[in-house]
Amino acid sequence: MATKQPNDVLTMVEWLLLASILKNDNDAYGAVIYETATELATPTKVAYGTLYPTLERLERKGLLKSRTSEPIKERGGRSRRYFAVTANGQKAMQQAEDFAQRVARSRKFAWGL
Amino acid sequence: VGFINMEKSQTLLKKNGQDMADAMSPAQRAEAKKLWDAISSEGLTEENALLYQRFCSKTYGMVVGPVVVTATKPTPREPITFRIQKKVPQATEFVLFMLPRERREDVFSDLNDWYPSWCEKFGTRRAKFLCWWHVGCCVGGAFVDVVGRVGEIIDRVVAAK
DSSP states (O other): OOOOOTTOOOOHHHHHHHHHHHHTTTOEEHHHHHHHHHHHHTTSOOOGGGHHHHHHHHHHTTSEEEEEOOOBGGGTTBOOEEEEEOHHHHHHHHHHHHHHHHHHHHHHHHTTO | OOOEEEESOSHHHHHSSOOHHHHOOHHHHHHHHHHHHHHHHHOOOHHHHHHHHHHHHHHOTTOOSOEEEEEEOOOSSSOOOEEEEEOOOTHHHHHGGGSOHHHHHHHHHHHHHHHHHHHHHHOHHHHHHHHHHHHHHHHHHHHHHHHHHHHHHHHHHHHHO
16 A cells, blocks of 8 residues: 655645544544534535545555444445544644644745744 | 334434424324334334334325334333434435445435435425535546546656656
8 A cells, every 4th residue: 555755745635634533533434524624624615525535545545544334224234434544644644734834934934924 | 115213212313303293193193103002012023114104104295205214112201202214315326326336335324414414404405405416526526536546647657758
């Protein structure tokens, strides 16, 4: 499985989704992740269409891992996919936060603040 | 293609949806009670579940599409409570066939979570619209994802040259 390159900074949506999973005890499924991400992103919105492609992309990059739950009777025997952030994912989040802080500092410097 | 799910806890019933008992006439209530007694004593078989569902559909003629009937066992303190939980329009499932299997199941599960509360908040018509809107977003998102991946491959091929 490919891992995220150190210089490859997370996008805002990626960071939001990772943060949402961590906020839900690092074990959450799509609907919960989306609701938490929307809450965190307020007043902007997260598009539902980007949720699963982004989660799957993060999983391909080794920043997330998923597990499938037991089939749920009330869901017609369907199971749910739960996501958890890996150690690499947490590192990538830290890098993204550091990067944002560096950008903010350089902007203040450029404006003489 | 509903089924009866006997809930031991009433939390779910109080959280979402309409209490069926409130909307029933005394005669309907009596019939529901009689049926429910039969169901409780015989166990939840497919036959009496369908019988009960038919009764509910007849009583609530406005219910369209498949329903899940959730019922609580009557206790000395609380009367019998029934509720019809609306289900996601089945046609959405056919549209979601365009998505990979895992994602399709995830999206359908999310919609099942949200649909009853949408019905309660916004009414059935808007709930259906929201349902289709989310399905559209997913199909659109999948298309953009595929385009993005093709772009990545082209980028790698160009870089290799």
